[in-house]
Amino acid sequence: MSARGLVKVYEGKVKALDGVNLNVESGKVFALLGPNGAGKTTLMRILTTQIKPTSGEAYIFGFNVTRDSAKVRRLISYVPQEMSVWTDISGYENLLIYAKIYGIPPSERDKLIRDALENMGLSEFANNLVRTYSGGMIRRLECACALLTKPKILFLDEPTIGLDPSARKAVWERLMAFKKEYDATIFFNTHYMDEADLYSDEIAIINRGRMVTSGTPESLKRSVGGEIISIEVEDQSLNPKALEMIRGLSGVNDLILGENEINIVVQDAEHSLPKIIESLRANNILVRKASITKPNLDDVFLRYAGVRLEAASGRISEVRQVRSMIRRG
Amino acid sequence: MNGFMRNMLAMIELEMRRLRHDRTELYTRAIQPILWIAVFGPIMGSVRAIPTGGIPYTDYITPGALIQSTTFVSIFYGLTIVWERESGILKKLLTSPASRYSIVVGRAMASGVRAIFQALIVIPVALLIGVKFTPNIIHFILALMIIFISSGGFAATSILIASFMKTRERFMGIGQALTMPLFFTSNALYPIAIMPWIMQCIAHFNPMSYIVDAVRSLMITGDLTSLPIDLAAILAFDAVMFIIASASFKRIIE
Numbered sequence: 001m002s003a004r005g006l007v008k009v010y011e012g013k014v015k016a017l018d019g020v021n022l023n024v025e026s027g028k029v030f031a032l033l034g035p036n037g038a039g040k041t042t043l044m045r046i047l048t049t050q051i052k053p054t055s056g057e058a059y060i061f062g063f064n065v066t067r068d069s070a071k072v073r074r075l076i077s078y079v080p081q082e083m084s085v086w087t088d089i090s091g092y093e094n095l096l097i098y099a100k101i102y103g104i105p106p107s108e109r110d111k112l113i114r115d116a117l118e119n120m121g122l123s124e125f126a127n128n129l130v131r132t133y134s135g136g137m138i139r140r141l142e143c144a145c146a147l148l149t150k151p152k153i154l155f156l157d158e159p160t161i162g163l164d165p166s167a168r169k170a171v172w173e174r175l176m177a178f179k180k181e182y183d184a185t186i187f188f189n190t191h192y193m194d195e196a197d198l199y200s201d202e203i204a205i206i207n208r209g210r211m212v213t214s215g216t217p218e219s220l221k222r223s224v225g226g227e228i229i230s231i232e233v234e235d236q237s238l239n240p241k242a243l244e245m246i247r248g249l250s251g252v253n254d255l256i257l258g259e260n261e262i263n264i265v266v267q268d269a270e271h272s273l274p275k276i277i278e279s280l281r282a283n284n285i286l287v288r289k290a291s292i293t294k295p296n297l298d299d300v301f302l303r304y305a306g307v308r309l310e311a312a313s314g315r316i317s318e319v320r321q322v323r324s325m326i327r328r329g
Numbered sequence: 330m331n332g333f334m335r336n337m338l339a340m341i342e343l344e345m346r347r348l349r350h351d352r353t354e355l356y357t358r359a360i361q362p363i364l365w366i367a368v369f370g371p372i373m374g375s376v377r378a379i380p381t382g383g384i385p386y387t388d389y390i391t392p393g394a395l396i397q398s399t400t401f402v403s404i405f406y407g408l409t410i411v412w413e414r415e416s417g418i419l420k421k422l423l424t425s426p427a428s429r430y431s432i433v434v435g436r437a438m439a440s441g442v443r444a445i446f447q448a449l450i451v452i453p454v455a456l457l458i459g460v461k462f463t464p465n466i467i468h469f470i471l472a473l474m475i476i477f478i479s480s481g482g483f484a485a486t487s488i489l490i491a492s493f494m495k496t497r498e499r500f501m502g503i504g505q506a507l508t509m510p511l512f513f514t515s516n517a518l519y520p521i522a523i524m525p526w527i528m529q530c531i532a533h534f535n536p537m538s539y540i541v542d543a544v545r546s547l548m549i550t551g552d553l554t555s556l557p558i559d560l561a562a563i564l565a566f567d568a569v570m571f572i573i574a575s576a577s578f579k580r581i582i583e
Binding site: 045048049050051070073074076077078079080081082083084085086088089090093097098100101102103129145155 | 332335336338339342343346347350351415416417418420421422423424425426427428582
């Protein structure tokens, strides 16, 4: 999947996307992070052929999302942020209607539907009205609808918004199992840092309609300024020779000396730690304690998007409200 | 075309499954037409003020009351689309292989399912009250088909309204403001010939007049001379509404 210079202007005024470039390799899990109004949903709606970009082009497996939209739609599945199942029929019936819309042959329908329900852990609730489902079950049913057609690319817009931690975990475990089985690509929008960190191979950060940065979760966190190794030593004078030696190690960026403590800023803490301890030992310095502090994605987000993610949290409860309101309706 | 029919059938099936789980709306919406037939009809009929061409007044207004209720069902069907827009269903349908046109027409025709079931509740009640239908099963089936097809046109009208009125409250308002005038400027309760001149003009452009006339000639009078004109008008109405609704459908999703 790739995009070049995507621009989307709503009603000639609001610039939701401002020249977005994107590259997602097949079979990868790709997370798009961004604050409220950054353009995440707009980008996803363009990629899923719902709306046309004002300018720029995007391709999915070589098909242009505007010109070959019918072909693109055959390869993708999409789970919108809002609730997207009919609540006044059963879970099985929801899948049945989608199976018919997608033209799955009658002979395969029942088996595929039962598989999808089984995969999402909904078999025993298949014939209950969706109205009686919990939020997590509804989300799993939506995922089941999306997986029914065995898509090459799965688009998920805030897949676990408003769910409790155990329901979030359940959704993700089942998504990852599907991805593994069918080698599918997953593209998701989220503002849960831990989710992007845990499940994605690559993260892109979007702010005000522009891609700010992208990379693996590890490389992004490192780019914030490296990781910190704190070492507490036995109560004895640290000799300058040892400090010089550590400073000279490859991957070490900086060294801050405290009382009986050294803080070392490094590129990659796991690889530097053994070398540092060796150097200290070679200079007869006894190590009492060693710890690693890594920047988290929130630090990355702050640096590139300019806000803390909590700033967007007001929106989570808002969406949760909308979802429950829609359920009642 | 294959995919088009498939989507339409899937939408119709969806509507039937919904009805299987919950039929409350059908029953509550049946109250109004039954009141027209059971109360208004006999009382107005006793006055003998309206020329009906020799048929009892209650029989005369039965098709009108029936069409009024099925039309209301279709017009308020747009609410479903507004709801599906507020939820993510419409977005998801747009990313399916179904074409936009087939989503609009499929959804619109699905409202015909509700209309038919509505008719199947009202007609037996009318029979009990003593309305004399033409004893012809082919006429009866044809009349149901006309109700089904014309519901599609009104539901498309309602999708069109939904694309402008994006909230439920606004939609309810305009739906109410549209349905009663449609009813009163048609031949549902009185022949067009006795209307004031200006209303006659409106009645000739009111699709409900043609639908009522078609169903009345099939179910009550048995006189089919105007049926071809009625059918042509209904089909033209459907086609125009399908095209306009599909074109403005973009507005709903943006």
